[in-house]
Amino acid sequence: MAYLDATISPQLKFYHDKGGFQDKTAFMQNTKKYICGDPAHKPIRALTEGSLTAFPLYNDGVLYGAVQHGEHQFYLREPGKPDQLTGTARFTSVWLKQGDAWQLSDVLSYDHQPATTKRQQAAQKQSALITELLKQHKVPALGLGIIEHGKLVSAQVYGELTPGTVAPQNTLFKVASLTKPVVTMLTLRLVAAGKLQLDEPLATYWVDPDIKADPNHLLLTPRIVLTHQTGFANWRYLEDDDTLRFQFKPGTQHQYSGEGFEYLRRTLEHKFVQSLEALAQQYVFEPAGMSDTYFWWSQEVDEARYARNHDSNSKALETEKYYKANAAANLISTIEDYSKFIVFVMAQQQAMPAVYQDMQAHHVSIGPEHYFGLGWEIFSGFSNLQSLLLHSGRDPGVSTLAAFSPQSQNGYVIFMNGDNASAVLEQLLPQLYLGAELWQRN
DSSP: OHHHHHHEEEEEEEEETTTEEEOHHHHHHHIIIIISSOTTSEEEEEEOTTOOEEEEEEETTEEEEEEEEEEEEEEEEOTTSOOEEEEEEEEEEEEEEETTEEEEEEEEEEEEEEOOOHHHHHHHHHHHHHHHHHHHHTOOEEEEEEEETTEEEEEEEEEEEETTEEOOTTOBEEOGGGHHHHHHHHHHHHHHTTSOOTTSOGGGTOOOGGGTTOGGGGGOOHHHHHTTOSOOOSSGGGSTTSOOOOSSOTTSSOOOOHHHHHHHHHHHHHHHTSOHHHHHIIIIIHHHTOOSOBSSOOTTOOGGGBOOOBOTTOOBOOOOOOOSOOSSSOOEEOHHHHHHHHHHHHHHHHHSHHHHHHHTSOOEEEETTEEEOSSSEEEOOOTTSOOEEEEEEEETTEEEEEEEOTTTOOEEEEEEOBTTHHHHHHHHGGGSTTHHHHHHHO
8 A cells, every 4th residue: 555655646547437537545545445355355456468568758858658558357366266357457557757756647447347258258259250251241230139048138239330330239220021020919919908809800990992892802811911821912013003912812822921911000000090100019019128119210210320221242222211101011120129029929928828829830831840820930840849930021131030939938130231141141040049950941
């Protein structure tokens, strides 16, 4: 303590990123309290080897001070035990020359980090891999949400928002067809609440003018929409005359259709006399804790955080903004918000068990051990006998994916804003839960 008192300037300014500002009096008191306290639990500070650098300060050729920079490692020393690493921090110090002596006048102590765990080491390795994959395949940004045992354990964004600008953790992504699982969950929550039936005719509330004369419209139900058996094309503009029509009798075949979800949207809005946005807010967004998800480009959407979509050469595509909700596409969300949504979906196993079981039932077979449930693709026959529910989304410059296992309650969410996303997924998926088998089978 006597050495510190003599070495530290009376005008010491000490800045700590955890403990705030301290003058010399506060610094000396804290040192005595925490460093010279209980000898049975002694905190030890050691310089990280090779980290120390110093830079002289001159005034008219006269040396008057120096800037010192380095990294410390912190340990806890207890009798009979090896020193335990507890964390690291960086420091920058200013020393002033007083005759032949030196005094410490200013200190920045920052970037305090806890000791790296095996999980953190794995995360660092994964981060390095993803960063390299994005550069290699010219995909600007990637969001990755990891869910373990029904809890969100990580929601990270990697890459750049614009060249030279790191993508923030609350980056907004367009998620394309990952809009459909949100509308699916809204529908199933209404069913569980007794406000809607899966097999009631949609015609009671809405009939599209294009198909009014076709009696097949009387067969449409929420269940048929959610299992993609409406008989509609994906979009009516794919028909020669841009007219909605039945390509087969509803309920007899599986054919993926965004028009079916839009039909369901109009039905729900007519039945409940509320907008899709209002219904989703009440039954999905608010109970799931989602506060940064939007159906369209409202004033609440922060364009400065939006991950613009890019082609295969990493050229930014023109941002196409939408100003009304679409039940099948165009949702804007963050990786954290959508990961919370997947956690919320899995929580319905307890909240509405009968409807949840119906959601993951094999309603339609679309390939070997490949089915469609209510709103979700289902893969079974994995080596560990678990099933996987999955949905993806694709638009120009957009690639998204969400998957989870009802048995283990593990899952992941991946957002990317580039056309070369498949090459990234090919190397990233095998490292994720059930990803290797799923990729090989597709």
